[in-house]
Amino acid sequence: MEIKAKANANIALVKYWGKRDEKLNLPAVGSISVTLDQLTTITTVETDESLTEDEIIINGKTPTDKEILRISSFLGKIRSMAHRDEKVRVSSRNNFPTGAGLASSASGFAALALAGTKAYGLDPDPQELSILARKGSGSAARSFFGGFVEMIRGYSEDGIDDFAMQIADENYWDLKALILITSEEKKKVSSTTGMIHTSFTSPYFQAWVDSSDEDIQEAKFAIYEKDFEKLAEISELSCLKMHALALSAKPGLIYWNGSTIDLINEVRRGRANGIPMFFTVDAGPQVKVFTTAAYVEKVKGLFEGHPGITKILTAGIGPDAKILRDED
Ligand code: 2P0
Numbered sequence: 001m002e003i004k005a006k007a008n009a010n011i012a013l014v015k016y017w018g019k020r021d022e023k024l025n026l027p028a029v030g031s032i033s034v035t036l037d038q039l040t041t042i043t044t045v046e047t048d049e050s051l052t053e054d055e056i057i058i059n060g061k062t063p064t065d066k067e068i069l070r071i072s073s074f075l076g077k078i079r080s081m082a083h084r085d086e087k088v089r090v091s092s093r094n095n096f097p098t099g100a101g102l103a104s105s106a107s108g109f110a111a112l113a114l115a116g117t118k119a120y121g122l123d124p125d126p127q128e129l130s131i132l133a134r135k136g137s138g139s140a141a142r143s144f145f146g147g148f149v150e151m152i153r154g155y156s157e158d159g160i161d162d163f164a165m166q167i168a169d170e171n172y173w174d175l176k177a178l179i180l181i182t183s184e185e186k187k188k189v190s191s192t193t194g195m196i197h198t199s200f201t202s203p204y205f206q207a208w209v210d211s212s213d214e215d216i217q218e219a220k221f222a223i224y225e226k227d228f229e230k231l232a233e234i235s236e237l238s239c240l241k242m243h244a245l246a247l248s249a250k251p252g253l254i255y256w257n258g259s260t261i262d263l264i265n266e267v268r269r270g271r272a273n274g275i276p277m278f279f280t281v282d283a284g285p286q287v288k289v290f291t292t293a294a295y296v297e298k299v300k301g302l303f304e305g306h307p308g309i310t311k312i313l314t315a316g317i318g319p320d321a322k323i324l325r326d327e328d
Contacts, residue, residue, distance in 0.1 A: 001046065001047060001119055002044060002045070002046040002119070003044070003045050003046070003115045003116075003118040003119040003323065004042060004043070004044045004115060004323070004324040005042070005043055005045075005111045005112075005114035005115035005118070005321060005322065005323050005324060006040055006041070006042045006043075006111060006321060006322055006324050006328075007040065007041055007043075007106075007107040007108075007110035007111040007114065007143045007144065007321035008035045008036055008037060008039060008040050008041075008107055008143060008146070008318035008319070008321065009035075009036050009039040009040070009041075009096060009102045009103070009104070009106055009107045009143065009318075010033040010034060010035045010036060010106055010107075010139065010142050010143050010149065011033060011034055011036065011102070011177060011280060011282070011288050012031045012032065012033040012139065012142075012238075012280070012282070013032050013033065013034065013219055013231065013234070013235040013238065013280060013290075014030070014031050014032040014212070014215045014216055014219045014234065014235070014238045015029075015031060015238050015239060015241075015242040015280075015282075016029060016030075016031035016138050016139060016151060016195075017029070017191075017194075017195045017198065017208070017242045017245060017246070018195050018196075018198060018199040018205060018208065018209065019138075019195065019196065019199065020153075021157075021159065022196060024135070024158070024159045025134060025135050025136075025137075025138060025159075026134075026154065026159045026162050027134075027138050027151065027153055027162060028153065028199065028205075028209050029153050029208065029209055029212035030150060030151055030152050030153040030212060030213070030216045031139075031142070031150070031151040031216075032148070032149065032150050032151070032167070032216060032219045032220065032223075033139070033142045033148075033149050033151070034147070034148055034149070034175065034177070034290075034317055035142070035143065035145065035146050035147060035149060035170065035317065035318040035319070035320075036102075036177060036315035036316070036317070036318045037170070037315055037316045037317065037318035037319070038095075038096075038313075038314070038315045038316070038318070039094075039095065039096040039102060039107070039313070039315055039318070040094070040095050040096075040107060040318075041092060041093065041094045041095075041104065041107035041108050041110075041111045042092070042093055042095075042111065042324065043090065043091070043092040043093075043108070043111035043112050043114075043115045044089075044090070044091045044092075044115065045088050045089070045090050045112070045115040045116045045118075045119040046088060046089045046119065047084075047086050047087075047088050047119050047120065048086065048087065048088065048089055049086045051086070051087035051088070051089065052087065053072075053087055054068075054071070054072045054075055054087045054088050054089075054090060055087075055088070055089045055090065056068055056071050056072070056090045056092075057090065057091045057092070058091075058092045058093075058108075059092070059093055059094060059098075060093070070136070071090065071112070071136075074109065074112065074113075074116075074135065074136045075087075075088060075090075075112075075116060077132065077135055078113070078116045078117055078120055078122070078132070079120065081117070081120075081122060081124075081132075082117075082120035082121060082122050084120050084121070088116070088119060090112065090116075092108060092111065092112065094107065094108070096313065097181075097184070097311075101179065101181065101282055101284040101285070101286030101288075102179065102282075103137070103139050103191065103282070105136070105137035105139065105140060106137060106139040106140045106142065106143045107140075107143050107321075108136075108137070108140070109133045109136030109137045109140030109143075110129075110133045110140045110141075110143035110144050110321050111321060112133075112136065113129050113132045113133040113136065113140070113144075114129060114144070114321050114322075114323060115323070117129065117132070118323060126144055126145070126165075126320075127163050127165070129144055130142075130144050130145075130163040130164045130165075131159065131160065131162065131163045134151075134159070134162060134163065134164075135159075138151070139151075141162075141163060141164040142164045143321060144164065144320060144321045145164060145165065145166040145320055145321075146166070146169055146170040146317070146318055146319035146320040147166055147167070147168050147169040147170040147171075147172055147317055147319075148166070148167040148168045148172065148173070148223050148317075149164050149165070149166055149167060150164060150165055150167050150216065150220065151163075151164040152164070152165065153212070166320075167220060167223055167224075168223060169319075170316075170317040170318055170319050172317075173223070173226050173317070174292065174293040174316070174317070175290055175291070175292060175293070175316075175317060176290070176291055176292070176293055176296040176299075176314065176315070176316055177288055177289070177290055177314070177315045177316075178288070178289045178290075178291070178296070178299060178300060178303065178312055178313070178314055179286060179287075179288050179312065179313040179314075179315070180263055180286060180287040180288070180289060180303055180306075180309050180312055181286050181309065181310050181311040181312070181313070182257055182259040182260055182263070182285045182286055182287065182308050182309060182310065183257055183259075183284075183285050183286075183310070184310065187255065187283060187284050189253055189255075189283075190283070191282070191283040194246060194249075194253050194255075194283055197249050197253070198245055198246050198248075198249040198253065201249045201250040202245055202246075202248045202249045202250070203248065204244070204245055204248050205245065208241065208242075208245050211241070215234060215237065215238050215241075218230070218234045219231065219234045219235070219238075222234060228276050228292065229276075231278070231290075232271065232276070232277075232278030232290075233278075235278050235279075235280050235290070236278055236279060236280070238280075239279070239280045239281055243255065243256070243281065246283075255281070255282075255283050255284055255285060256281065256285050257285040258308070259285065259287075259306075259308025259309070260281060260285045260286075260287055262308050263279070263287040263289075263303070263306070263308060263309070264279050264281070264287060266302065266303070266306075267279040267287070267289055270299070270302060275291070275295060275298065275299065275302075276291055276292050276295055277289055277290065277291040277295065277299050278290050289303070293316075296314065300312065300314065
């Protein structure tokens with residue numbers, strides 16, 4: 001049976017960085033994200049008894065051996081849940097450019113978990129799907145849900161309490177994200193490698209873990225109150241703290257370039273001048289700017305033509321991941 005699923009990318013406002021268990025991929029800290037519309041992965045999964053290996057195509061190409069291994073091992077988890085052993089044909093396509101600083105692993109593993117479980121005849125609930133996707137990629141656990149999402153840092157040994165849940169849906173607060181692309185070069189240190197390296201070598205890692213619950217609570221409160229200024233403060237704090245942590249690893253990890261810093265300064269200048277806007281930066285040099293729907297054109301105007309920006313993507317808040325039927 002062929003099943004098609006669609007999941008959206010997400011951006012964390014309170015960041016995930018570090019694992020409490022590498023093998024089970026359990027995050028060391030909780031996180032809060034917003035799901036983005038416009039930026040999607042569509043994945044088709046078809047079981048086929050005649051296949052001896054999984055056939056995987058991403059964006060029209062065969063991925064690297066390392067990627068195939070990661071995806072096949074994830075499919076193996078679905079097979080063992082379903083007590084089935086036939087292999088699958090997987091075809092996945094992102095509608096956003098790689099190098100956009102948007103982890104395609106988030107929407108990718110969320111779409112694969114949804115289509116894959118259905119293709120093997122399973123019907124897991126959203127919490128089970130989130131736990132499954134987390135095993136593929138931590139941020140993927142968040143991409144099942146639309147709107148504002150919390151990833152919970154669990155305490156159990158097996159990760160049964162490490163899953164994401166929705167705080168508010170996509171219609172709750174009309175925020176917009178501008179993704180300012182400063183470089184399309186592939187990053188030298190992946191998030192997975194970078195966060196493991198940081199947790200082993202930064203003297204500040206425990207302080208990061210210890211202070212994360214407070215950041216989560218503040219961000220949730222800001223979302224409940226629709227307090228933009230508060231959300232701006234806590235999001236910038238979490239972002240800068242994550243990068244300070246990465247910088248304090250041995251050797252330090254620098255994900256930014258000169259334009260990243262220029263743009264961060266511009267965002268702070270704009271906010272000081274009364275424009276509702278704040279920045280966040282992930283494990284790369286792109287700057288993501290959040291603003292309200294009323295200000296999105298004005299904010300875009302501030303950055304259009306900026307010499308440090310090669311491209312600007314705009315997104316609103318996106319919906320839950322879903323199975324696509326013929327009529328979609
Ligand atoms: C986040 N990032 O919260 C943080 C901020 C990047 C910087 O989640 O190892 O690709 O697959 O669980 O999900 C990217 O990390 O890492 C990420 P794995 P993932 O969005």
